[in-house]
Amino acid sequence: MEPLLEFLQPLAQSGGKTVLLVMDGLGGLPHPETGLTELEAARTPHMDALAKDGSCGLSMPVAPGVTPGSGPGHLALFGYDPQRYVVGRGVLSALGVGLSLGPQDVAARANFATREGDIIVDRRAGRISTEECRRLAALLNERIRLDGVSVHVEPEMQHRAVVIFSGPGLSPHLSDSDPQKTGVPAPEVRPTAPEAEKTAAVVNEFIRQAYRVLEHEHPANAILLRGFDRQPALPQLPQLFGIRAVAIAYYPMYRGLARLVGMETVVPGPEPKDAIAKALELWEEHDLLFIHVKGTDSAGEDGDWARKSRVIEAVDAALPPLIERKPDVLLITGDHSTPAALKMHSWHPVPVLLWARTARKDRWIQKFGESECARGSLGQVRAVELLPLMLAHAGRLVKFGA
Amino acid sequence: MEPLLEFLQPLAQSGGKTVLLVMDGLGGLPHPETGLTELEAARTPHMDALAKDGSCGLSMPVAPGVTPGSGPGHLALFGYDPQRYVVGRGVLSALGVGLSLGPQDVAARANFATREGDIIVDRRAGRISTEECRRLAALLNERIRLDGVSVHVEPEMQHRAVVIFSGPGLSPHLSDSDPQKTGVPAPEVRPTAPEAEKTAAVVNEFIRQAYRVLEHEHPANAILLRGFDRQPALPQLPQLFGIRAVAIAYYPMYRGLARLVGMETVVPGPEPKDAIAKALELWEEHDLLFIHVKGTDSAGEDGDWARKSRVIEAVDAALPPLIERKPDVLLITGDHSTPAALKMHSWHPVPVLLWARTARKDRWIQKFGESECARGSLGQVRAVELLPLMLAHAGRLVKFGA
Structure with missing residues (x-):
């Protein structure tokens, strides 16, 4: 205020x-x-x-x-x-698709992307259709299971989505996995505050499982997360x-x-x-x-x-x-x-x-x-x-x- | 900033x-x-x-x-x-004559002045010529030697000059020797922070030597220093x-x-x-x-x-x-x-x-x-x-x- x-x-x-x-x-x-x-x-x-x-x-x-x-x-x-009062990208994206965040929720903006091996070659997966985005989000929601933390992928338009992690003790103090450029691997998510170590591990596990689920998809065989935040x-x-x-x-x-x-x-x-x-x-x-x-x-x-x-x-x-x-x-x-x-x-x-x-x-x-x-x-x-x-x-x- | x-x-x-x-x-x-x-x-x-x-x-x-x-x-x-961001008078004067200050430098604005005994009777020494100012600055530079600290007097216009002290551990936290009025003696320079004690002693030694060098000059037989500062x-x-x-x-x-x-x-x-x-x-x-x-x-x-x-x-x-x-x-x-x-x-x-x-x-x-x-x-x-x-x-x- x-x-x-x-x-x-x-x-x-x-x-x-x-x-x-x-x-x-x-x-x-x-x-x-x-x-x-x-x-x-x-x-x-x-x-x-x-x-x-x-x-x-x-x-x-x-x-x-x-x-x-x-x-x-x-x-x-x-x-x-x-x-x-800075509202992070993840929270704004969640608000944008009509989701309300609870006190245990941490949200991130996500892009479906294309990788060759570890290298990100397209940060927007050729701007896949919104329908394809919905299918992939459903697939991730069905297959991914995290220990003690629930996760929900909500599709937006085209390659865009919101990922919401929910559970006790989660922290929004995380670096992005989106490299913001192509030709490089997506970095691991790192804690930017000591209390975020557990959350970083959870998010990196989510990304590992997502890569496996998307392995045979094309062009959207990767997901990039950025703007972690919780509702202020x-x-x-x-x-x-x-x-x-x-x-x-x-x-x-x-x-x-x-x-x-x-x-x-x-x-x-x-x-x-x-x-x-x-x-x-x-x-x-x-x-x-x-x-x-x-x-x-x-x-x-x-x-x-x-x-x-x-x-x-x-x-x-x-x-x-x-x-x-x-x-x-x-x-x-x-x-x-x-x-x-x-x-x-x-x-x-x-x-x-x-x-x-x-x-x-x-x-x-x-x-x-x-x-x-x-x-x-x-x-x-x-x-x-x-x-x-x-x-x-x-x-x-x-x-x-x- | x-x-x-x-x-x-x-x-x-x-x-x-x-x-x-x-x-x-x-x-x-x-x-x-x-x-x-x-x-x-x-x-x-x-x-x-x-x-x-x-x-x-x-x-x-x-x-x-x-x-x-x-x-x-x-x-x-x-x-x-x-x-x-306050730029002290000494630094501004140094910049004004085109000098760049290093990290070990402390600068002061100086006036050539006239004294009778200890009493300052003219803070500008009758606005001596710039040429005279140059001659006196050269004289001071030639004669004054300080222990472990180098000093340089740079003439400006008329009675004005810049004095730059250079050496390890110098501090700009010093009071002025310029009394800002006539009819009184020029005060000793005092440290305004504990770490400036050595620098105050060095500056006072400079002033003592300058008074000796200028003893038989007229009207510029004194020098007054103010606005000690280092480059921000x-x-x-x-x-x-x-x-x-x-x-x-x-x-x-x-x-x-x-x-x-x-x-x-x-x-x-x-x-x-x-x-x-x-x-x-x-x-x-x-x-x-x-x-x-x-x-x-x-x-x-x-x-x-x-x-x-x-x-x-x-x-x-x-x-x-x-x-x-x-x-x-x-x-x-x-x-x-x-x-x-x-x-x-x-x-x-x-x-x-x-x-x-x-x-x-x-x-x-x-x-x-x-x-x-x-x-x-x-x-x-x-x-x-x-x-x-x-x-x-x-x-x-x-x-x-x-």
Whole structure:
């Protein structure tokens, strides 16, 4: 948690209702022809009206120049310092396939791979089909037996899988078996802390058995493990601030991240309007409703300017019923930038708009977008500072000091 | 180093080419008649074009209200927290005369002074000529012999000199012999840490012998020492980020500061265009080219508005070949402000312009200058955050977290 939240926790009181609407990868870069970003090019009359009736700014997810993954990007929006709470690759992959980890579980991200003798010749086994991945995972689950430790291989897409080891006294302090390059053997997993010796032996035994099970398969005759971690024990938002929080997200990873901080989770339909409709259903029983929209990020990753703008327009078109329901606070932003110009996540700060009856009004803002937000009254904020602002505008923080 | 750089180091990868162009003391204050600062009054068509095609802001060198010396100002631009890495006066003076210090060296800044009996009556010996300073330094170097420690007196300008003690087990933890006022005797040098007792004795023996050598000189019949320090062991930029960095600076102190962080150094001609021409010569073999322009600071210190503007115009006029060479990142700023109105360094934030293909475009900026930069999309940045931004825009930082 951000030290700021620890400071604020004793000030918590009950209060109003907050909607946190996250368009994944919202921030963009100007199109070389129009000079407008994806958000600036989108027709967004409702967001524009909220922007000039609220406070705007630019949010820095982690630190200057740092490009965040989905984990750090969301933890920051939930108020948790992503440099302090690092969620390992294995845990994020488990969250991504919808698995919840228990306190005895250690998870790793796995690749099916191709080896010739001991030498890894393809770290992705020619990107085998998802179906083949499922068959191999089932095979490993059926055949591998470890002493005192249960293991489960969960298939993802193509060559990707998650491996979860479960048993008393397991430690996540392990080096990777994935060499990250070809032409070399996969190294043994080594303990990076003394208490992980037993776990390293268990994992290496798993890999030995897996190699035997996969021996006559082709091209996926090896498995590489990396990013061992266990689910981090994060302070929980409901206990900290007495808020009943719910995540409304179509993709499992974002529900998993929300569960890490104590949110309930709900699966809406795939469209922005479905998520907003679900939020309205859940309205009475919750104080903080986190709505996640994935399409902006996917379009950005694909370099598809027009599609990213259209997803933003679909969100804007879905807003009226939400606005009519009169939340006390409505914060609209992204977890990071994914400019279509770069086809990847980036370090650029993200437009943010905070609407509340108690907000200052940036009347000079014409359009919700990167350039206009640069002259908003919120200025440059760190993403971890947004939850405290939402709590304050929801009337949930008492005065500090006499 | 800034904790931020430690956090970024594991994210480093190879990438593009960056130019860091520093106009020393760039920031200014408005002229009472025109209302324009030195930079705002200067004709700078190339910088203005870069500003509106890039991102602008104001950079705070150290902390609010803090007026930085050259050392802290530059360390911050190199990414090192100047509150954490303090370069002593002695070391800075040694760097200023082009000396490199070894691990056994302790340096002090020295003044030739005038005494009557034991009482210091002029801390600058009537600002003797540089030639006289050279003669006296040579005299001291010829006559003084210390047991097991070698000593070297290097003349600077007028009454100023640097004294370097070299030998095993020397410590920099010493009080000054310079009383900082007249009418009192010069105090003995005292150890400020137990391990410095031997060094204090050596330095006091040096001062006794110097007083004897200078006994019949006039007015420089004494020497005062202050700012004992040894060269700090800073993490090196090439090792941290795999960048081949070079400093192109006419004045030795800036080359010395750059060497502290692992840059190579090159001496260009005295004019801005000479420094830029040298950068183009060195282009292929370097990833980070730091160009230092001194004239802005000197003019500011002299209170010469027009000359400071002219130096800025000369830099602008020299830019086209640099721009045509298409650096991936071009960052133009100063290490601190030196307003002609104040005739000294000041605490005011410094205009900064970051041009890169991946930068947001501040189309609303009309002119590179203090007032316009105050509404740039970079907002108010800390100077130590600029190196991370340069690395990011050069594509040199991988994603943090999955």
